[in-house]
Amino acid sequence: MSKKYSDWFKVDLHIHTNKSDLTKTNDYDGNFDLAVLKTKLIENDVQLFSLTDHNIINVDAYNSYYQEKNDVDPTLLIGVEFDIRVTQDDNSYLTYHTLLIFNENTVDKVNELSTLIESHFEQEGIAIKERYLTEDQVFELFNKYHFFYIPHAGGHKNIIDAYKGTDITKVQEMVLLMECAHEKVKEKHRQRHKEEFDKLKDPEFRNRDDEAFINFSDNHDCNVYPTPKSGAVHEFYCLKGEPTFETLRFAFIDPKSRIRKQSEVDALKNVKKHIAELDIKDIANVDDCKIELSPNLNVIIGGASSGKSLLFNLIGKKIHSTKHAFDTYKKDESKVTIKASNSHSLQQDLPFNSDEVVYINQGDIVKYFEKGDLNELVVDSGKEEELAESKRQISLKKKQFEEHLETFRNHFDKLNTSYHKDFIIRDGDLKNMLSDKFHFVGISNIYKYDDFQIREDVLSRITVDTEDFKTDDIYGFTVTEKKTIEDFQELLLLKSALLKKKKDLQNEIKTFVQNATNSINAKNDTLDSSSRAKSEAFKRKASLLDTCSNLFLEASKFNSCAKGLDDYNYSTKQQIDIDETVKLILEVEKVEDLAKGICNCINDSNEDESIYRNYLSLVQDNNRLKDYPEYTDVRLLQKLRKENNQIVEEFDNPTTYLDYGNNGNSKNKSPGYNAEMYLKTVLQQDNCNLVMIDQPEDNLGNTFKNEALINILREFKFKKQLILVTHNPSIVVYGDAESIIIAENDKSQISYHQLVLERKDSQKQIIDNLDGGKAIFDMRSRKYNIKKLLNS
Amino acid sequence: MINAKSKFDEDNLTITFTGASIVTKIITISIKDDVDYKELIDYLVELIPKEQELNAEFEEYDLPDKKEKLDLINETTTEILVHFNNSIKNLEGIESPEIKEPESAIQEQVSAVETMEVADDDLPF
Secondary structure (H helix, E strand, C coil): CCCCCCCEEEEEEEECCCCHHHHCCCCCCCCCCHHHHHHHHHHCCEEEEEECEECECCHHHHHHHHHHCCCCCCEECCEEEEEEEEECCCCCEEEEEEEEEECCCCHHHHHHHHHHHHHHHHHHCCCHHHCCECHHHHHHHHCCCCEEEEEECCCCCCHHHHHHCCCHHHHHHHHHHCCECEECCCHHHHHHHHHHHHCCCCHHHCCCCCCCEECCCCECCHHHCCCCCCCCCCCCEEEECCCCHHHHHHHHHCHHHHEEEHHHHHHHHCCCCCEEEEEECCECCECCEEEECCCCEEEEEECCCCCHHHHHHHHHHHCCCCCCCHHHHCCCCCCCEEEECCCCCCECCCCCCHHHEEEECCCHHHHHHCCCCHHHHHHHCCCHHHHHHHHHHHHHHHHHHHHHHHHHHHHHHHHHHHHCCCCEECHHHHHHHHCCCCCCCCCCCCCCCCCHHHHHHHHHHHHHHHHHHHHCHHHCCCHHHHHHHHHHHHHHHHHHHHHHHHHHHHHHHHHHHHHHHHHHHHHHHCCCHHHHHHHHHHHHHHHHHHHHHHHHHHHHHHHHHHHHHHCCCCCEEEEEECCCCCEEEEEECCCCCHHHHHHCCECCCCCCCCHHHHHHHHHHCHHHECCCCCCCHHHHHHHHHHHCHHHHHHHHCCEEEEECHHHCECCCCCHHHHHHHHHHHHHHCCCCCEEEEECHHHHHCCCCCHHHHHHHHHHHCCCCEEEEECCCHHHHHCCCCCEEEEEEEECCEEEEEEECCCCHHHHHHHHHHCCCHHHHHHHHHCCCCHHHHHHC | CEEEEEEEECCEEEEEEECCCCCCEEEEEECCCCEECHHHHHHHHHHHHHCCCEEEEECCCCCCCCHHHHHHHHHHHHHHHHHHHHHHHCCCCCCCCCCCCCCCCCCCCCCCCCCCCCCCCCCCC
């Protein structure tokens, strides 16, 4: 194996030689030459193949290949394509073709198997071109061998057609019970195949991706290899691991992770930037070694204190993760070098951008969710400043809310003061106003004054905005356009001067009117008592009208303020981008009705009425302020605050949750759900190339389902590089880790070795190092609920 | 628009308020001695939230012996109603608390429907 981890290779277990011409008339299309085929196989980078003639073994070809084979040549497994006869209900028969691929690859075994086959057909007296086997004969003949049964399941001579006229359930059972893959099934028919086979499976084994479909070349002319007999373009299938029979077994158990078309593998290999290699040198008490990392799932396993986390943090330090804890080991790692996938040489370190890496230390996620402390997540993400700013914004909103209550109180108080006045014209005043006595009539109400402040503000704003507009290059003004703007600015200056002139004039009029009023009042004071009474009566009438005017104005202001509070939504939300897809939300939710709280300050308030209407009752009867003997402005504010204290507390303690974008949010969700969603969301980030998690099973806590974690890892391992420390065999085996790094500590000397799942000796080491590992391996091999199937 | 129709009826001033947005209201103010506008003021304060101006109208009166007094009351009443209308006109520009609509959380989810190929040229089942 060229790589220390499970990598993809091309496989072709269905290649004919001219030996097939002996058993089928004109079967082979060219002149078979083993050397030509071998060259073509190497050219096409096929690493595992078989010569599968019809009902016969080309012993010479196998022997020749095995005798000349060197270590780098493709592996040749012994195989045959048999005609399998199926007796129909009317005693006629149909045949289908199946490959038998044996776990054998030696000269002796080729001779042994060939002799077995030839003897059988001779004993049965079957002519060479009429050869066939029944399924029972397959098991009788080859029961002492380990082989895969790979029937044609679509196209010419397929197993389904052969059973169509009889009991099709039998073939489904048989295929399920055998270690098997389906050959020659078009992609568009695979789902239907799965569904048909699913009918026989235990419900928990349905709708899964572990029905193995694979295609081989079925080449009949080595000179045009890999073109099949049909002449169509052949697309190779690839398996992951070493080119061995055990790799085939793993592939047929876990096809989704281990069988891919060449085009899919090309896409997978075109992965983002990842760590390719770590060269460990001169670290005290750690053996020197080179670790090759898969672009997919890498797991670091080992016993307690074996050096798992040391390696994890060493990688963290080399990629400049801010959260690595390597320094706590007090070891010098200056001689350790690291290589990127897109680099040809090892280097001192390999910085990743912060958004390219998700680095989760042991227990981080539990800390975030099980303890509900999302502040920790913010700190770990380096977003403290953003959090502080968000809290400040919410604090401002709280202040605004409190100011609204105060404003409401102030408006009410002015209305209340305006209301408690006298609105009577006395009979005496009427008479005095109608008397024939004279008096000097005041002129203070003659003039209606303009509000210049508003106009000045408008002019000032326009002047500033126009200057900003003119100097902003983005508009690309032409000379003519600039002239237009400058003309407008000139107009603004003119109008500003005009405004000033009018304001000065109005001030002069005001002064004149005031002086005139003073003179009139002085003159009226010198009149006789009847005239003075007439003058005072008119003043009181004017005062009454002023009181009315003021009351209506205050009532209008209060109404406007109260109306705003009737519909006031105090909810507010602040968001902090934790990373590319996860946002921390600080939210003040509207759970209390502000209008209800405001009205509740009044005895016998009516919830169905508006705030304004309710507070008119308090205006009319100042004894209706709840819990107080009588209204005062201070008491009202106290009461308003008390009744709405819950809202203020909500501002002080905003709901904190994570927004996972398309994956929903963490609000009111269990820690397990949140851990899953958080992990899934960070894994989904487009920019993220590398995910490092120290013991995800611990991170996710007991509430998290193992299966969910494994599904997430399987989903994302082909999209970004994953490096995990784990002691969970399920993650290793069901996650189908491409690279397994085992850490060992022998008398305080740490060493690292690399293993792959599909190697038998590796499996033993993995089992020895992971509690429950053997059970997991056994369970993984048991693809379906076979016991239940047999009973049915 | 709310109509406010006033008329003098012996020793009373009667103002009838009508309009689509209100229940008809009749306010009677004695003008025999003091003229107390309290009931009118209370009602006008109640009308503020309607935010509608009043269309004031005085029925003609032919009472020569009281004309001057009635004119004065007419004038005062009309001025009160004008002040009411001014307060409605001035509503614009009065600050009210910011009313925040909840952020729209509605996101249309478009589900892609995959159509299964139904060709069965090579389908063994």
